[in-house]
Amino acid sequence: xxxxxxxxxxxxxxxxxxxxxxxxxxxxxxxxxxxxxxxxxxxxxxxxxxxxxxxxxxxxxxxxxxxxxxxxxxxxxxxxxxxxxxxxxxxxxxxxxxxxxxxxxxxxxxxxxxxxxxxxxxxxxxxxxxxxxxxxxxxxxxxxxxxxxxxxxxxxxxxxxxxxxxxxxxxxxxxxxxxxxxxxxxxxxxxxxxxxxxxxxxxxxxxxxxxxxxxxxxxxxxxxx
Amino acid sequence: xxxxxxxxxxxxxxxxxxxxxxxxxxxxxxxxxxxxxxxxxxxxxxxxxxxxxxxxxxxxxxxxxxxxxxxxxxxxxxxxxxxxxxxxxxxxxxxxxxxxxxxxxxxxxxxxxxxxxxx
Amino acid sequence: xxxxxxxxxxxxxxxxxxxxxxxxxxxxxxxxxxxxxxxxxxxxxxxxxxxxxxxxxxxxxxxxxxxxxxxxxxxxxxxxxxxxxxxxxxxxxxxxxxxxxxxxxxxxxxxxxxxxxxxxxxxxxxxxxxxxxxxxxxxxxxxxxxxxxxxxxxxxxxxxxxxxxxxxxxxxxxxxxxxxxxxxxxxxxxxxxxxxxxxxxxxxxxxxxxxxxxxxxxxxxxxxxxxxxxxxxxxxxxxxxxxxxxxxxxxxxxxxxxxxxxxxxxxxxxxxxxxxxxxxxxxxxxxxxxxxxxxxxxxxxxxxxxxxxxxxxxxxxxxxxxxxxxxxxxxxxxxxxxxxxxxxxxxxxxxxxxxxxxxxxxxxxxxxxxxxxxxxxxxxxxxxxxxxxxxxxxxxxxxxxxxx
Numbered sequence: 001x002x003x004x005x006x007x008x009x010x011x012x013x014x015x016x017x018x019x020x021x022x023x024x025x026x027x028x029x030x031x032x033x034x035x036x037x038x039x040x041x042x043x044x045x046x047x048x049x050x051x052x053x054x055x056x057x058x059x060x061x062x063x064x065x066x067x068x069x070x071x072x073x074x075x076x077x078x079x080x081x082x083x084x085x086x087x088x089x090x091x092x093x094x095x096x097x098x099x100x101x102x103x104x105x106x107x108x109x110x111x112x113x114x115x116x117x118x119x120x121x122x123x124x125x126x127x128x129x130x131x132x133x134x135x136x137x138x139x140x141x142x143x144x145x146x147x148x149x150x151x152x153x154x155x156x157x158x159x160x161x162x163x164x165x166x167x168x169x170x171x172x173x174x175x176x177x178x179x180x181x182x183x184x185x186x187x188x189x190x191x192x193x194x195x196x197x198x199x200x201x202x203x204x205x206x207x208x209x210x211x212x213x214x215x216x217x218x219x220x221x222x223x224x225x
Numbered sequence: 226x227x228x229x230x231x232x233x234x235x236x237x238x239x240x241x242x243x244x245x246x247x248x249x250x251x252x253x254x255x256x257x258x259x260x261x262x263x264x265x266x267x268x269x270x271x272x273x274x275x276x277x278x279x280x281x282x283x284x285x286x287x288x289x290x291x292x293x294x295x296x297x298x299x300x301x302x303x304x305x306x307x308x309x310x311x312x313x314x315x316x317x318x319x320x321x322x323x324x325x326x327x328x329x330x331x332x333x334x335x336x337x338x339x340x341x342x343x344x
Numbered sequence: 345x346x347x348x349x350x351x352x353x354x355x356x357x358x359x360x361x362x363x364x365x366x367x368x369x370x371x372x373x374x375x376x377x378x379x380x381x382x383x384x385x386x387x388x389x390x391x392x393x394x395x396x397x398x399x400x401x402x403x404x405x406x407x408x409x410x411x412x413x414x415x416x417x418x419x420x421x422x423x424x425x426x427x428x429x430x431x432x433x434x435x436x437x438x439x440x441x442x443x444x445x446x447x448x449x450x451x452x453x454x455x456x457x458x459x460x461x462x463x464x465x466x467x468x469x470x471x472x473x474x475x476x477x478x479x480x481x482x483x484x485x486x487x488x489x490x491x492x493x494x495x496x497x498x499x500x501x502x503x504x505x506x507x508x509x510x511x512x513x514x515x516x517x518x519x520x521x522x523x524x525x526x527x528x529x530x531x532x533x534x535x536x537x538x539x540x541x542x543x544x545x546x547x548x549x550x551x552x553x554x555x556x557x558x559x560x561x562x563x564x565x566x567x568x569x570x571x572x573x574x575x576x577x578x579x580x581x582x583x584x585x586x587x588x589x590x591x592x593x594x595x596x597x598x599x600x601x602x603x604x605x606x607x608x609x610x611x612x613x614x615x616x617x618x619x620x621x622x623x624x625x626x627x628x629x630x631x632x633x634x635x636x637x638x639x640x641x642x643x644x645x646x647x648x649x650x651x652x653x654x655x656x657x658x659x660x661x662x663x664x665x666x667x668x669x670x671x672x673x674x675x676x677x678x679x680x681x682x683x684x685x686x687x688x689x690x691x692x693x694x695x696x697x698x699x700x701x702x703x704x705x706x707x708x709x710x711x712x713x714x715x716x717x718x719x720x721x722x723x724x725x726x727x728x729x730x731x732x733x734x735x736x737x738x739x740x741x742x743x744x745x746x747x748x
Contacts, residue, residue: 027480031427034473045231051519054462055301062469062502063294066495069476070290073282073492153459153519157309160302161317168302172324179295179331186284186291187340229350230455233358234444237454240362241440244371245433245584248413252580257416286492289666293499296674300506303681304462307513310688318685325678332674341670343663 006046013039026072034065048127051152288340292332299328361454370443374590375405381651388655415579420483423576427481432577432584434474439591441467446598447522448639449608449632460521461513464599465506468554471592472498475573478585482576490572493662498554500669505550507677508543511684512603515540515692521602528606531697535604536612538706538713539683544604546677548646551596553669555589558654560665597646598639605642608635672720679716683709 016039019032037060044053114120128142148155160168306321335341379394379401386393394401419428445460447453457463472495479491512534513519516527534540553560574585601607660668691697691705 025424028424028427031430031477050231050457051459051462054459054466056466058462058466058469059294059297059301061473062466063290063297063499065473066476066499067287067290067294069473069480070287070492070495074284074287150458151308151518153305153308153462154312154517155309157305157307158312160305161309161313161320165320169320169323169327171302172299172327175295175298176327176331179292179328180334182291183288183335183338183340186288187338229354230457232350233361233455234441236358236362237366237441237444238437240366241437242433244367244440245436248580248583249417249429251413252415252417256414256579259416282492286496289496289500292670293503296503297506300503300510303507303510304513304519307510308517308519310514310685311517311693315689318682318689321685322682325681329675329678332670336671341667343666 002046006043009039009042009046013043026076027069030065030068030072033068034061037061037065048149049152051156285343288335292335292341295331296328299324358454365454366440366443370440370591370594371587374587374594375409376402377590377594377647378408378586379405380647381654384648384651385655388652409583412580412583417581418576418578420576422483424481424483427477428576429581431474431478431481432581432588434477435471436584436588436591438467438470438474439588439595442592442595443598445521446595446602447525447607449635450628452632452636453522456520456522459519461509461519461524464521465502465509468592468595469502471588472502478577479573482573484576487573487575490575494556494573497560497662497665497669498556500666501550501553501560501673504546504669504673504677505554507674507681508547508550509603510677510681511539511543511687514681514684514688525602525607529609531692532702533604533606533609533612537687537691537702538710539680539687540604542676542680542713542717543684544600546673546680547604548600550669550673551600552650552653553665555592555596557593557650559657559660561659593647593650594643597643597650600646601639601642608637608639608642610634610638671724676716676720680713683712683716686712 013036016032016035020029020036023029023032037056040060041053041056044050044056112120128138128145302324303321306317310317382404383393383401394404397403397407419425442464444454445457445464447456475498476491476495479487479489479494482488512524515531515534516524518524518527528534535544574582577585606612687705687709690708691701694701
């Protein structure tokens, strides 16, 4: 049953990823990407990592997708239609490059090398059950794994605070640096308000050149009796 | 096997979509359909729209979105810390104080730069 | 925390929850919430409210639903039809999914996820995307403007909302809502502690902003931006947004009750005995009945408070709204995390809850919380005095005075 579920979700993921790449409208491409993020979250649930699935939805769909949409609004017209055309001469080399990457990934993942003493992941045929079965004895790591799966937030927290403390603090530093950088780049300290443009100027520059301001008043140029 | 509880979440998702689609289906069957060109226009207080539909997009929206992303990821780190705090000692509190101070410094920087001024 | 087996009993339980709870009870509660709001708002305005359709106007929601269904479904010619349809479905789905983890009583929870609170926050963060898509797909300047403002507001108030749940998770030691509900039996309702009170206030205010209720309803301000992001939605499509909003109000009230007021437990600091009449099913049913009744009473109280606020307060201006989120609520919530840690060290870590512990914790953290609130307001005032352009209240002398 799990493999059928996985195949369905992976097919949906593949379809939405193709939709992202092939869609001509940017906002629709963004929507396909959101659906792809959701498919990834479903895959996390299949992998028994439900905390990560929730984090995926929270961060990617809740924050990054919105940032993406705002970015599209900022840099393109709001219809989101893609105005760039792919030069035809690039398509064949692009496809070839993509095929090469796919081959490398497929060969690399299927013939994975494991650390010494462990079997490679492709050698495992089943996962230990996360529901405690009284019948057969189990090694200690299975019990530990069950506890980790059933209470993932706590186990991640313990690991973050003990073994990965430096990484955690560095992540905080990276976040702050990203925030400072974004503010420094994006924010222009324009303290003086711009002088209001007269109606003649607005009419002179043609339709669509003076979009409605924050207050939402339409340009009155063509309404004069 | 899979986390069984999420099967219910999947079912609820499908149910919610069906619950939203059902009235729309009824509407498609029942509601009158008198098309006219005025009705299909975009609404602008009774005035015909002129010019492209684009709004002077202010950078401020983007800045709020970036601040939200950063603080969202901060909460992603806060949740595991909060859950595991009981089993750890005071050092966890100190680590979190350091983390939150760094992010507080980021917020203070944004505040001082005037990036938080007005939507 | 065991994950459940997929046997017949589980399927039956889930089918019952879906068919009875989510299909009948919740939409029914939401429909009558609309009626209640109209009655309550009417009473506040010294009039009667709907009283024509059925006794006391009780059939009014049904009449409204029939009206919405029989309206013509108009979509603008240039709108993006698929996304236009998808947006209300996304918002409604997000509202429904929130209810899936709320414990209404002992064992009366649809699913008990081990990371329930993160799931809840994640699912409720999908609705800003739906609102943005609604505004964008309408191809209407005002819709897009309203949608971007709405998303900016929702996104800004989500940070204090999430930060306000951190103290609760800290004290309960788990992300599962059922465990949070259980822990409050041992340590009292989380609202009865200064950091808990601050977190409760922050969560409530941020929650009201998250569901676009007055005073934070600028996205749907009828007098200012036509109808904001749902300008181009007519008939039942608007009905879906309406339903989603009231369902979210119900959801936020439920979550507030579970997180801060101990779910359905009637008395704060006592453990509610599950085996009131012995360990039988009848006892469990009786206990659940009591818990459910008290839970619904508390939820009704919060809903009434939201209606009361709507009838009383005017709408906030958008820059004051954003300032309040980022300059007051976020710093307070971050400081509150520290105070919650201090409370934990003083009250919860020593073991059981004793009056001496609680008193000591309350005094120490109470002083800290009051000082933090006072200092935040003072800091903002001082900053504005030094840089008047940042003010969101009148702080610059009007031109006529200086010209004199």
